[in-house]
Amino acid sequence: MPIISVVVPVYNASAFLGRCFDSLAAMTFHDFEVIAVDDGSDDDSWSIIEDFARRDSRFARSVRVPHGGLGPARNRGLDLSLGEFIAFVDADDHVDPDYCGAPYALACEREADLVCFGSWWDYPDRKELHEPTCHEAMTPQEALLAMTPVVWEKLYRRDFLQSRQLRFPAICHEDEVFTPLLMAHAPRIAVLRRPLYVYVRREGSISGLGVNPKSADVLQAFRLVIEHSRTLPGFRYELEFYAVRFLAWSVSCWASCDEDWSVDCRRRAKVLLDAVDHPGSDNPYLMRARQAIRHKRSSGRSLLSRFRRWAQRGMRSAFQ
Numbered sequence: 001m002p003i004i005s006v007v008v009p010v011y012n013a014s015a016f017l018g019r020c021f022d023s024l025a026a027m028t029f030h031d032f033e034v035i036a037v038d039d040g041s042d043d044d045s046w047s048i049i050e051d052f053a054r055r056d057s058r059f060a061r062s063v064r065v066p067h068g069g070l071g072p073a074r075n076r077g078l079d080l081s082l083g084e085f086i087a088f089v090d091a092d093d094h095v096d097p098d099y100c101g102a103p104y105a106l107a108c109e110r111e112a113d114l115v116c117f118g119s120w121w122d123y124p125d126r127k128e129l130h131e132p133t134c135h136e137a138m139t140p141q142e143a144l145l146a147m148t149p150v151v152w153e154k155l156y157r158r159d160f161l162q163s164r165q166l167r168f169p170a171i172c173h174e175d176e177v178f179t180p181l182l183m184a185h186a187p188r189i190a191v192l193r194r195p196l197y198v199y200v201r202r203e204g205s206i207s208g209l210g211v212n213p214k215s216a217d218v219l220q221a222f223r224l225v226i227e228h229s230r231t232l233p234g235f236r237y238e239l240e241f242y243a244v245r246f247l248a249w250s251v252s253c254w255a256s257c258d259e260d261w262s263v264d265c266r267r268r269a270k271v272l273l274d275a276v277d278h279p280g281s282d283n284p285y286l287m288r289a290r291q292a293i294r295h296k297r298s299s300g301r302s303l304l305s306r307f308r309r310w311a312q313r314g315m316r317s318a319f320q
Contacts, residue, residue: 007077040067
C-alpha cells in the first residue's frame, strides 16, 4: 500500500491539471498514490486523468462522480485512500518536489498527526511567501486560533482523521469548518518552515470568489462550527471566537456590495453574531474584543476601516 494518498478534487480544470499532475509525478518521494476525483467536469479533465493513469499506475485509482462540490469530492477521496497519510492538492495548483517527502520525514521523526508547512501564493503580478502561522510550542487552543484554514499546507495522519470522523461539509468555505474542528481534537503537530505548495490565485476559482453570492455559505459554516463547539467543551471558547472572527471578516467584505444578496447576508449575519457575541457572553476572547473596540471608538477612523483592522480579533463594529 502507498504511504501517502494525495487527494485531488477536479472540476473543469483541464487548463491547469497537466501542470498539477506533472509536479506530483516529479516529487522526490515516490511511494504515493494520487486519487483524482472528477467532480462532474464537462471539459477534458477526465481525459487528462485517464492519460496520466495509463502512463503512471500511481494515478490509476481516480474516479468520476456527479457534481457535488469540493467538500464531497474530498470526502470521496478520503474514503478511497489507502495511505498512512493524506495530502490535499487543488487541481489548479502545483507542488514542490519535496511536497510529500519532507513533511513525511518530519511526521515520522515527531510522531505527528499533522504537519504544517508554508506555501507560495502566486498572483498574476507577484508571488507572496506564506509561512506557517502556528508553532509546536503552542497549546492546542492557541494552535486552533493561529492555524490557517486551508487544507493544502498540511499532511494528515489518516487514522487520526478517520477515528475522529472528520469530514468536509457540502458547502463553499468547507475548509473553515474542517480545519478548526480538526484542531479541536488536539492533533500532535509538527511544523516545517518551508514553502512546499504553490497556490495559484486566479479569477473564477472557488477560493478567489471574494464578494460573490456563493460566499453566503460562510453563514452555514458559522452555524456548523458553533454547533460543534457545544460538543467540544475544552475548545468552546476558541471555536466560538474563530467562528465570530471569520464571519465578521466576511461581513466587512460584504459591506462593499449593495446588491440584495449582500444586504440579506449582513442581516442574517447580525442575527447569528448577536446570539454568540453579546454583552452577557462569558467568552474571554470576545470580552477582550469588545473592550478593544470601545477603546478604539475615539480613534477617528471610519467605521469600516476600524472594523477591518479589528476583524481578525472577532469584532462586530460593522453593525454599530
